[in-house]
Amino acid sequence: MDAEQQLQRTNQSVRLYLVPTPVGNLKDFTYRSVEVLQQADVILCEDTRTSSRLLQHYGIQKPVSPYHQHNEHKIVDHLVTQMLSGKVFALITDAGTPGISDPAFLLVRACVQQQIHVECLPGATAFVPALVVSGLPTNRFVFEGFLPPKKGRHTLLSKLALEERTIILYESPMRLQKTLLELITYFGAERPCSVSREISKMFETHVRGTLQQVHDCFQQQVVKGEIVIVIGGIS
Structure with a gap:
């Protein structure tokens, strides 16, 4: 992909947000992270039971779907298809930044290959x-x-x-x-x-x-x- 194509891609709407979650204190979550999760169509969670505590704490009521090391190979193509149709996803893990010793790489790589705009918010990592x-x-x-x-x-x-x-x-x-x-x-x-x-x-x-x-x-x-x-x- 040349520089012009890269620039065009950065001007596209974000379809996948990688959102770091607190590694300990729930107050370590950022205002922007809350906003992104509130605006996403679907929140992908490593463990929906663990993530529910964080989402409930901040009053975030959005559809959640599991995304973890045991199912990521099977659902990546499906998620990419949904993003190409216009859906916006946010990926969170149990704690820390997605992709750092947690699932994210396969999905990000697939998005990059399809020129889907991905954005990673700054935040917690242990x-x-x-x-x-x-x-x-x-x-x-x-x-x-x-x-x-x-x-x-x-x-x-x-x-x-x-x-x-x-x-x-x-x-x-x-x-x-x-x-x-x-x-x-x-x-x-x-x-x-x-x-x-x-x-x-x-x-x-x-x-x-x-x-x-x-x-x-x-x-x-x-x-x-x-x-x-x-x-x-x-x-």
Whole structure:
């Protein structure tokens, strides 16, 4: 697509909005996000039960439809057809920005291929505040999301162990201890690290230190909530 075609596309009406949702406090939602959801024809939700709490809080009454990793391959073409006919969709996830460790890529790619105008609103994503408060360099970083559960895990960890930039990972509370032990094995016990949990919620916490120190700290407590691990690059 050349520059002129790109310009023409930006002048089209938006048919798909990607709307970030709060990762914790519902007050983190923006005024514009509320307006977009109120004006959309359909709101696509990762989990309609989870999203209903946010929508009810802001008095948003619009048709909702599930869009998640288990059905996205099947419904992308149908959604694109509806957008081409004039319908406006807004995509939200359970928490954070669509496409960041959450479904969105397939739908956005299909829209771009059909020259459907897509717009992503600025807003919440968990790894940015975790990075900023980590005390580790923020000028250059690599975001890896969730590590592969099995296949490719060793290869990726071996590669990341040599990474000079700050590294950001997502992890579940159930797997945190196992992952920290693996990071100690691949990165060394003295590599600086920060683990953040429950960002923007009442019990938000940040544990900083070496990988060994952070591991030992979490070994003494029951871990709950979403986890962001920030690791210093190799020096």
